[in-house]
Structure formats: C-alpha cells, structure tokens
Amino acid sequence: MGRLLKSLVATTRTGTIATTDLCVAQISRLLDQDPGDWDRRTHRMGVLADYMADSRLPRSWAAREPRNASALVLSAWTQVAWARAQGRPHDTADATENCLLAAELAPEDPTPWVVLLGVARMQRWEQPQVFGVWNEVLARDRWNREAxxxxxxxxxxxxAGSRIQVLEFVDALCARMPANAPCAATELTAQVLQYHAVLDRGGFEALVARNHWSQAMAAQALDRVASTWAQPGFLRHARARADLNLLAYALMAADRRRDARPVFEALGGTITAWPWQAGGDPLTEFDQAQRRAGAGS
Incomplete structure (x- = not known):
C-alpha cells in the first residue's frame, strides 16, 4: 500500500493520459487483490480516498469506466473525504448516485453502502434512512470497522443522536461481537470521543478531564482490551495498528503507564494521526507519551 501511494505521488504530478492510465492500473490491481476480504478492501478504499481527496483522478476513472464498481466507489469516497477535510457539507448527488450504481454492479460488496453511510452522516439524513443503509452494510460484512x-x-x-443512543449502540455491539473483530475498537472510540468532548469544554472540566477514565464505564472499556490487543496476532484486521494507537492514547490519558508499555512495543513506532492530534502534533504527542510510559511505574 505504501509503495502504491509513493508511486501515485510520482505519476499524478505529470497529469498526462499515460500516467493517468498507469495510476488507474495500479489502483485497480490493488483493489482486485484478496477478493471477498471486505475488511481489507474497505481499508484500501478509505486510505486511497483520503490520500486522493484533492485529485481529479478518481472522478476521471469513474467517468471513463462508468460500469466499474471500484471506480465509482473510490470517486464517491474521495468526494466525502474532501468534504470532511473542508469541514463543511458538500453536494453529494454524484456520490450518492455512484454508490447506488456500484451497489447494483457489485451486490455482494459492502463498500458502496459504507460510503453511502458517510454521505448520509455528512448530510444528516433522518435516522430511519441511515439505519436502512447501515443494515445493508451489515448484511454484507457483519463487523465492518468503518461502518x-x-x-x-x-x-x-x-x-444526530444522543449520549443514550451511543450507549445503547455500544452495549448492543459488545454483547455479541467477537473480541478481535475488525470493529472491536468501537467501544473505546466512544470513550475517547466523550473524553475529547470534555476537554473541548475548557475551563475546570478540561482540567479534571482525566477523571473520565476512573469512571466505571471508561475503566471497564480499557480493562476489557488492555491485556489482549497487544498480544501478537490477536488483532488481525487491516487497521489493527490504528486501534493499538487508540489504546495507547487512552491508557496514557488514564495514566496507566504500565499497561501502555506493551502496546507501544507492539506498535514499533507506527503512528496514526488520530487520536494523538487532539493534543497537538501527533508525532510529538506520541513520542512524549511513549517516553512517559517507559519512565513511569
């Protein structure tokens, strides 16, 4: 994946038809790998979409191959990624149309529905519509992390929801989800989001935000995964390193340095921007946390 992204940087700069064809061939070859592995397909699509959010190539590919499900999904996802990066809603009519056509062309593939879920979220669709799209994803990939x-x-x-709805959603998931499912980080993500919401309020609440991790639900969420996720081979999905970053961050926020050490060791220096970017530069925040974990008791 990393080699492809470097290659795309080199080839897209020229903007010629020949280099566009080369990029499309490289992307298509990657997305055709591991047929039926929806976890890796979703991961690859998401990485490419974020990376190419400012590029015209995905739309050009979809225009040239209007019956290619991969081209349609990637084009739609880059539109969603671009709008998210801009921090404002965006006209998603093309993205919606591309997702629905891709779903017809590849009825077993969950990624058109995953992207449509992102469109629905951005456009604040009503909950019955959103849950309808959500159910389409689950029918194809029960534990899809992105969804x-x-x-x-x-x-x-x-x-578009409430704290109660988040709790109900997480509780229902935890009651039936395998411990190492691709979506295993959903509960901990919910706790980190709540922690960030407290920090964002500023003032006294932000000063005592660490108390969030001593509350029963947050502490239990950490307890459930702290001793297992860092074990070799326990997490096998494509975004396992991102989930280990999340765990390391949460353990350090809770001042559980001893528990954080093996997580940092398992990461081997692999850093994801989120959630470290909440405190500043992700690389700096990660390095400082890693040093504290190594020095603490």
Missing part, C-alpha cells in the same frame, strides 16, 4: 465507527459518529450528540 461501525461511522454510525458511532452519527449517533453522538454532536451530530
């Missing part, structure tokens, strides 16, 4: 995190975001008070 669970997208629904979690949609159900927060900051978007």
């Amino acid at each position: 669970y995190l997208s629904m979690l975001g949609y159900l927060t008070p900051e978007e």
